[in-house]
Amino acid sequence: MLTYQRIRNAEPSGKGYKLHDALGLFLYVTAKGSRSWRFKYRYAGKERLLVFGLFPEVSLAEARDRRDAARRELRDGKDPWVEAKKRKYMKLQAGDNTLASLAQKWLSDHEGHWSPANAYRVRSRVENDILKSLGKLPVTEITSSMVLTQLRKIEARGAIETAKRVKGDVLAILTRARAERLISADIIEDVKGLAEALKPTPPARRLPALVDVGELLEFQKAVDRSPGHLLTKLASRFLALTLVRVGTLCLARWSEFEGIDWTDPAKPPERPVWKIPPAHMKLKTADKEMPEFRHDVPLSVEAVATLRMVRQLSGHAEFVFPRMAAWRKPMSVGALSGLYKTIAGGRYKDRMVPHGWRSAFSTLMNERAALLDRAGDRLIIDMILAHMPNGVSASEWAYNRARYSKPKAALLQAWSDMIFKDLQSPETLISSYR
Secondary structure (H helix, E strand, O other): OOOHHHHHOOOOOOOOEEEEOOOOEEEEEOOOOOEEEEEEEEEOOEEEEEEEEEOOOOOHHHHHHHHHHHHHHHHOOOOHHHHHHHHHHHHHHHHHOEHHHHHHHHHHHHHOOOOHHHHHHHHHHHHHHHHHHHOOOEHHHOOHHHHHHHHHHHHHOOOHHHHHHHHHHHHHHHHHHHHOOOOOHHHHHHHHHHHHHOOOOOOOOOOOOOOOHHHHHHHHHHHHHOOOOHHHHHHHHHHHHHOOOHHHHHOOEHHHEEOOOOOOOOOOOOOOEEEEOHHHOOOOOOHHHOHHHOEEEEOOHHHHHHHHHHHHHHOOOOEOOEOOOOOOOEOOOHHHHHHHHHHHHHOOOOOOOOOHHHHHHHHHHHHHHHHOOOOOHHHHHHHHOOOOOOOOOHHHHHHOOOOOHHHHHHHHHHHHHHHOOOOOOHHHHHHOOO
């Protein structure tokens, strides 16, 4: 058997020669003195040769380990040369299949089946919470410990539910990698097991909302006086006037509005309406593809006036409320939340959130309906909020394609008159920035 000293003393002799170790392993010394480990064996009646690498990069002990591994493959009926080629191929493939590349494929395949708002949320959390740290790694090197470290960072900022969603996203990406035979099922089971290591979801609580007219007026004045960006302030106004969900507001495009002559501000609008495509609504996935599930929002006088001011700021963009740093992208759903938390020295933190406008509308307009003995308003209130009315079956509601445009427009104007009394006009608001 070979010794380390004998290998070190091996000199070139003008032609190549072999230094045998044992069980088919030998060191081949070339005429120029290069030394490489080789393993000779027979498979299917034929002599084969497997090269393990150069000495001293591959030590004697490591060469023997590789020989023993090859012999085990032979005992299992496998050809070590073929198995080595497979490992090399898998290594090369792993280099091309990073977690980021697999994640992008997964996102591309599924985004078309999600609402734009949901697709934006999923992509944002995958790219920011996972790929920034682990994206460049081959998917074969990802471990559950690495994933858990990232989930702990998410939990540390208080986003408990987001951590659980990110775990599900990673699991879906790894499941795809497993289907492509890039990884084993072990890592998938390990990531599934992380559920027990994550913090429990805190008890659900109602989103805070102001439901007093006087407080809502003071809140809006605080928004107007804040140092926030003008477009964000106008987005807050438009949200209060249309009562849509924040994600829907951020995805609003100029092409979705009808009945307004943008070239002539003095011309009265003709039945102005925001026709929101079903893909932007909170619906079942199948319903998002059906045009009849479009949600129409009649626009009050104040909503049109606000929209005209917004047009001066972003009329050249696709989105009505684009992102400040990237005008081709929609405003972040967190922009309004951040504004509401900071205005008036933080006075409204945990008291009012963007979604709170929907609660305020439902509370105040239902109280108004009861006071005026207008029982029929309840149906219209639910329709404005894109809710299925109480007492109406799901099948009945699915077949009801009536738009109720006139009563919806009347109720939204009444709401606008209630919550925008004595507020400065959007023209006054925008002029203060000039």
